[in-house]
Amino acid sequence: MSGPVSKEDWARARRQSTDAVLEKIERRKALLPYQARTVALLEGTCPVLFIEKSRRIGLTWACASYAVLRAARSREAGGMDFMYISYSQEMTREFIDACAMWARAFSSAAMELEEFLFDDSDKDGERSIQAFRIKFASGFEIVGLSSAPRTLRGKQGVVMIDEAAFVDSLEQLLKAALAFLMWGGQVIVCSTHDGFENHFNEQIQDILAGKSDYQHMKIDFDAALIEGLYERICLVTGKTWTPEAEAEWRASIIRFYGSGADEELFCVPSMSSGAYLSRALIVSRMRKEIPVIRWSPPDGFVDWPSKLREDEVEAFCREKLLPLLEKLDPKLRSCLGQDFGRTSDLSVIHPLQVREDLTLATPFILELRNVPYTSQFQIVRFIRDHLPRFFHAAFDATGNGAALAEMARQEFGAGFVSEIKLSENWYMLNMPKLKAAFEDGQIELPMDDDILNDYRALKMERGIAKVPVGFHNMGADGFDRHGDAAPAGALAVFASEQEMHEYGYRAAPSSTRTAFPNAHDDDDQTGFGLRGRL
Template identity: 60%
Template sequence: MSAPFSKEEWAEIRRQSTEVLPEIIDQVGLPKALLSYQGSAIAKLESSTCHVLFIEKSRRIGLTWGFASYAVLRAGRAKDAGGMDVMYISYSQEMTREFIDACAMWARAFSTAALQMDEFLFDDSDDEGIRSIQAFRIRFASGFEIIGLSSAPRSLRGKQGVVMIDEAAFVDNLKELLKAALAFLMWGGQVVVCSTHNGTENEFNIQIQDILSGRSSYDHMHIDFDEALQQGLYQRICLVTNKPWTPEAEADWRENIIKFYGDGADEELFCIPTMGTGAWLTGPLIEARMTSDAPVLPLDLPVDFLHLPALTRQGLLATFMADLEAALEKLDPNQMHAFGFDFARVADLSVGTLLSIDKTLKRTSALTFELRAVPGDEQKMITKTVLTAAPRLVGAAFDATGMGWTVAEDMGRHFSLRDKDHPAGLVHAIKFSQDWYRVNMPPLKTAFEDDAIAISKNDDHLSDLRLVKVIRGIPSIPDSRTGETNKKRHGDYAIALALAHFASRMQWHEYGYRSASAAGTSGEQSVADREFARRKSEGGSNFRMRSMRGAGGTFH
């Protein structure tokens, strides 16, 4: 169940978060009408670039009430101010009536000239003959209407304007309904699709996954129960019910709500669709993408490595380093590269994988190394060697969980760490979370499905990728391990590949410049020349200049 905070922890979180805010709890009548997430959704809809918006949300957080305000504002405007009809669709008549009532309240609050609110019946033909579909509407002086319709796709026939599909995962045929609604875009309409999840195979979740993977360009929002609480949901409930708000009272209420939903809390409150527990990628699909002949280099050191004489340690590393340098020498200088590194020290493997990116943006495995029982300093030396030699490196992502942070931090010292304060760095330090997997695994799966990635032929890598399961709607690595005794694997390559694919989509670039005159004279070195010499010195024998000559100078 997705309730990572205890009642006491939540009370402390909320106490600390409200200490830095004005004491709005005591200012009855002064709080803003809309909560932050309600306002954010409406602001997005008001922007000129938002044509289709999908929102995955927790149950009963008041988003429909917020949408009612937008519907009134849109239908109440004159045509030249962007006014148009608003059509609301849900799976039940009760929800539709509730929405129309909320619109009537907002119309009175906005003093919009609503002419009347009524119910009406209209004829609609289908294969079974003529049937009447009950609907609700509010007419405005602007000439536009808010109309509540049934979820039958034919109810949108001949109409134009804004379409709101509420609790879309529960309508009878969302796929056909979307097909009818999206036709509104041709004449400047807008489509809003909002819902709690209803399983991984539901059309709503399929659409969400397409958006997260980049296959669809629709706008997207995610509002779970805890996000709504942090933005004032329970405080608003207390205001409406005339109860005092305290962090402890909110924590009690939160715990009771989660207990009420029981096993369904993940889906109903935390936007995690259920019913999906199978393999994330099929075996045939993975094997179909194993078309790269890039090397997979293993390094397995004895457990007493650090107690051996220095010369012995160098000998154990020599063959691996020679193979690594040979693989690096074969990298294509005309292609961009991205690197991912999953750290381990004791039970599991450390895996680093380098992807090349061609002009069609296909990612191809350029080399992979696997380290078992390798000390931290040696891991840092190996990863630094790869990053220094990789041509046109656009990004590197490191597992920064636990001890992995030390490798990410040291690579950040040499290649510029990227974080919230320094967004232009090359090295991404990733602290894994459900949100990270939820957002970044779908693009990798899409790459497999669209033949936009090629990996090396390796049965261990096949097992690692097959180990990824859809757990509570999110691709994750379960606790189970594969492989022989003392050679166990924990999906290590899958994580390294996901990190490399993530880094490949960040597109970081560094540019250096040496003038042609400076390059051809023995005079004083330019700043760029000195930087070039410094990087060459740091890279040692593994540094190779990658240049593109242009008019008047050399870029490297």
């Protein structure tokens, strides 16, 4: 769920959910489930953890428990110093107070809370900052420091950067903190968002794009509520929890944050309405030698007898596609992505070959307008027939595209096909990978104005890159376009990352087959049959 959910819908969902029942058992545990998962992840093998979170969900309080557990241990048991950094002295004091509470709860041997002046010298002269510290009998300590990168100089242990999006010089601070990893240290970076172009969000996008191997968590306001945040507030304040009371409280918090609720509560970076890919970046990946093939059948084509339709499609494939497919490198693996359209939208098919250096070669892009389902499948199957070392296809299975995706799955095999419902969650996870392919020079596009405009149509909405609902512009052919080439490219990149499957035989010529996957006799292996598939 997200911000727009009404009070009534929230109350109804919470009353019907099992969480309301399970909370009777879980609510007296010290940590809520999302807090416990965070601590468990840090206790495991997680050298760097980035967490995007909602305001005031108690995550810093939970991390304080981990700080005490880590600093109170002996060196042999994995103990080390814990350094906390935030952008304000008040936050630092609050964290150290929480650590003192946990130390008493754990009965950890600790001295009283100390307040001291930390030497923060630099080339401009001597200066000091106020800091806070708890010393443990283990010899380790929890220290609250300023956000200046030099405060980490000469130190080792666990460092937590809280509300990282708001500290000064986050990029430099991270460089200093990540040096801790060389000697077995650990880095925790958590924050609400402060704009899409903030370095904190850039790091999150790199993680989602697979460009860095740091661990990532996302805990928004609704996720925290579902796992017991408001129940815990009621327990602490002595109130009685009901779904209706929670729904009213949730609505009041969203009203309080107003237009900032998406960013402050739901982990959606603000200032996120610009183009996702710059024109210069897209054009830099375009090649004049890559063709765009566009085909619309004659008027009334859908009503032609099936044999005439199949012959017409076969003639088109052999004349326009086969010469291009025959030029493909037989040693390279091949895949494809398709964004489906039937009448108002284009169907765009984007094949790729994976080179030895993992860059992605585009042999052509095919655009189909007003092509019947069975004819689209015949074309997809023809392309698949002639792709060397084919290993995967990703199909837009949203709405009417589900029929074509299912036909491909039935014939190609489930291991060779992904049926993708183009949801916000899918875009959130996969659009950063498409952008990374552009930024790293791993993908190629045709030098074509309509293709350029399709990719330029990608916009950030609620922190997610996608073609906006209702977007359309006029293509060079005088018909509407809806940014269709961009999702096709994202699906093709997704397909290129899937596991390799190969056939042990050569496909039969497509002219011997019909457009329907179930119409083959037993001796025709269809190029995608079950025999020989790994």
